[in-house]
Amino acid sequence: MPPTLRAASSLADAIAILTDAPTWKPVSGGTDVLVQMHFGRLHADGYVDVWGLLPAQIEHSHDGIHLGAGVTCATLARSTLVRDRLPALWQAARTMGSPQIRNRATLGGNVGNASPAADMVPALMVDEAEAVIRNASSDTRLPLHRVFVGPGRTILEPGDLVTEIFVPTPPERSYSRFDKLGFRRAQVIAAVNMSIRATSTNGSLDTVRVSWGSVAPTPVRSPAVETVLNGAALTDETIASALEAVGSDIAPIDDHRASAAYRLAVAKSFLRRALQECSQWQST
């Protein structure tokens, strides 16, 4: 028997249905929901279709960039604004899954699914992104990292929907990069991913933000690494200290994708490569 799928007439209608039926789940592009259903891992009494109801615009306003939760990876990958101002997110979106998946997978879904291996979430975390969460009574804005409590688990209550990701206007001149370890260039779930954003003045780093995916129960920022790098000059010694600090920021496990030790080694390698590239960027 196929599950029950209900259409909603509006976002408010969808939220009302989900509020009244706490054992139901929203579905948008379906690229996670139908996979989990296929393997019998998702148990909901029904689904409410929110595809086409969630905001799907990308807007640059005076305070920052507003990304509708219904924006697909394909739309992010086509956006010159995202390419130019949010390059880590752009790289994460355009390498996610395959064309077929990118045409359906939404930003809101990547957040709501709460995979520790999400690609777009850590790419947004280096830009202090916030999630706008709507329920029947209000809109709440929350730092993105606070949405996640564990693998597949969020603070979202029944009737809560992520409707937008807000990113404060990123610095004009900055270094940013996204890296992902997978065993193909497409259709892979990251064994490690890393995002970085750095600004620099007169050869010293000002603010550096680093985040990781697939190396902890949720996507994480890298406070120990950031402490080493903030305000520092990118010498060989600084890079060595930053690499040393990676181990205290992540908690990788052994699973079918990679061993914990390999994940740590790759994480350090990603960071070293990024910092070396950042050092070259500083001198341009």
Place this chain on the structure above:
Amino acid sequence: MAINLTLNGCAVSIDAAPGARLLDVLRGHGLTGVKEGCGEGECGACTVLIDGEAVCACLVFFGQVAGRRVDTIESLAARDADPLIAAIVAAGGVQCGFCTPGIVVAARALLEETPEPTRAQIQVALSGNLCRCTGYHRIIDAIEAVAREGSGEPRRAP
């Protein structure tokens, strides 16, 4: 529950559960060119076009295509057959053939958006379609040949 959509160019009303997979409803409707390989969006054998975009029919609920335009390999293989089909056959890009419908649909979506793709763009466009027989080279050769001939549009019957 009947759902209205435009299927392969015709307005249709299909009585099926909105929570069924689009893949199952299409196959049940006789469109068996839409293949189920993996059922998890990995292999692309069930690729169809929704409003002109390539998607995996195994990852879409039937109810989600209400009011939308869905095109399957059957529409590309109809009387005014897409030149991609003959080109892939001619290039030796078909062995077992199971992946071929999905590949033709994915390649058509590419050529609609990018009529003159580079080889790298073709590879990316096919990165969601697994073929375990051919090794892809001949398929990519065929798509390049069709693009070179400027067949951004499927050839119309005289």
